[in-house]
Amino acid sequence: MEKNQESIEIVNVDQLKAVKREDKGYVVIKDTVRNTLRRPGCENVNVVHFWEKVLDNGRKDGNYFRVDTVETARTLFKAKFCDNCQ
């Protein structure tokens, strides 16, 4: 693994808001079905979804990560781009 390929798990709403505000890199949403790569500004990267999935469900159904590059998302998560974010 390349040294610069890193992911940071997003564990609370403040962190998610900061990622969206900064609007750099990408967000990987892990899921039981697939892992999806999205831009921070994607409508599917939002506090309500995050709250339901991560906080209410205790990450059983998935969780969120911030990554720097598409390459990292593909290598670490085999994530596929959101249709609206490509």
Ligand SMILES: [Zn+2]
């Ligand atoms: Zn999207």
